[in-house]
Amino acid sequence: MPAEVIVVTDTDDAGDRIRDAVGRHFGCTVLRPGDDFVEEDGTFALVVDMSLDVQASVAYLRTLRARCPAGTQVLIVMRTDDRRGRVQAQSVGGTLFLHPQIEPPAVAGRLLQLATARADGVDERMRAAILGAQGACAALANIFEAASAGTRIDQQMVEAGTRAVLEAIGQGGIANWLDAVRAYDDRIYQHSLMVAGLAAAFGTTLGFGPADRLRLTRAALVHDVGKAKIPISILRKAGRLEPYEVSIIRTHASLGHEMLKDAGVSDPAMLDVARSHHERLDGSGYPEGLRGDEIGDFVRLVSVCDVYAALVAPRPPRPSYDIPSALAELSREAEAGRLEGAIVAMFARTFAPDPRPEIAPGPGPR
Missing domain, CATH: 3.40.50.2300 (Response regulator)
Known part of the structure; x- marks a missing residue:
């Protein structure tokens, strides 16, 4: 070549x-x-x-x-x-x-x-992923800038970003999407785009209809919006956080929930995911220490996407996990009772060469 x-x-x-x-x-x-x-x-x-x-x-x-x-x-x-x-x-x-x-x-x-600027630079599926990532990132930047400034989040930007993700995943596929979003240096933007793309692809694997798939992807896109209020020095810190820094960063879940409520968001999926995506089935999560059935279905789905996205991105000094290692780590979390095993097993099918939808009713937020 x-x-x-x-x-x-x-x-x-x-x-x-x-x-x-x-x-x-x-x-x-x-x-x-x-x-x-x-x-x-x-x-x-x-x-x-x-x-x-x-x-x-x-x-x-x-x-x-x-x-x-x-x-x-x-x-x-x-x-x-x-x-x-x-x-x-x-x-x-x-x-x-x-x-x-x-x-x-x-x-x-x-x-x-x-x-992408070259006529024959990339194939059409990759081009779709790159252009979709650019559109979604522009919307995400608008959302985070508003949240950081304390102004009202524009729900039209949330919708625009969500549809950019869905179209890019539909046309380009999850592998191309993950490659495309790795170009973004900002750790929060990159992570949010990864989680949203994973959620969109996972919704297809689960056999969700368009409405539930849109709700899942939208909730995933803004799940970390509360981090707009966390000091950059903490968000970008390499290595282990100090205990007081952990306490500060853990406030992002409640902050994001309040930001979305103040913006007039009424979809329980978005609100629940923003507040509870760090909750775990065994009660070891935060901010409320919810356990078992206290954690809704959309939250359980996005939590798996969230953990996977964190694993496949480098977190110095830890390098990024490859796909098999990340899926194995998810399985260990499920075996420990923190993530739902059935969801982890279905999530792994998202990365099969030709994932077939799992026929299941779309979840209702609880």
């Missing part, structure tokens, strides 16, 4: 990880500074993950860039996210700057976004 993407790195492990993620979608070649390079017409992006303090490496990169087709994008994985680093990146022709801790799947997601 032609080298559509060239990764230039001074670290073997980092280059291999980026190649593995990007290679799922594009022809990809990894070069170290000084390696010979065969010019190819199909190259549309360079991903640079190397020190820009080494003069010989910078000279190599400039030569390589000059030999690539006109319009080739240059994505720089920043070593330091400061003014000096940005000046260095601009000096070598960087067109997109990626933060130092970016994970390889997010690099692949950014490349997928860039590829």
Whole structure:
């Protein structure tokens, strides 16, 4: 396959990880500074993950860039996210700057976004997922900005975001959706988009009708809206939270419930999911320590999507889980009595090559 993407790195492990993620979608070649390079017409992006303090490496990169087709994008994985680093990146022709801790799947997601501008850059299913994610993220940003400012959440934005998710899942499928949303650096937006897409796909697996599937997806999209009021320093903190930080972040469930009520939301599914998606069947969850039948059906469904989405995204220093590992962890949670085993088992079918709907009545919120 032609080298559509060239990764230039001074670290073997980092280059291999980026190649593995990007290679799922594009022809990809990894070069170290000084390696010979065969010019190819199909190259549309360079991903640079190397020190820009080494003069010989910078000279190599400039030569390589000059030999690539006109319009080739240059994505720089920043070593330091400061003014000096940005000046260095601009000096070598960087067109997109990626933060130092970016994970390889997010690099692949950014490349997928860039590829949509090319007539033959991605197939139509992936294009649908990328464009749907862009629309849903724009709506989600509006929702979170309103929530953060203390102004009324626009329910039309919630509806627009929900329908963007449903259409993208219908046209692009869940695998493409998850790849597309990994391009978003903001952890909260990325997670909310993942949970919404998983809920939309899960609703299909369960055989839900359009109305219940819409309600499930809508509730999932705004399940974490209360985090708009949590300090960014806590939300973006890498590693283990301090006890007082855990106490603060746990307020997001009640805060989100109140925000949605204040916005005039009347759908019990949205309200219940926002407040109770961290409740667990054994009573170990929060904010109320509900157990068993006190937890409604929509909440049980979104909780499984929520846990899965958290597992497949990296949470430094923990790397992301792959699909089998994440599903195995869900099964362990079910065996421990925290999640519903039947729901976990059906959720796993969402990732089958051709998931057949589980014929079951749509749940009513309780």
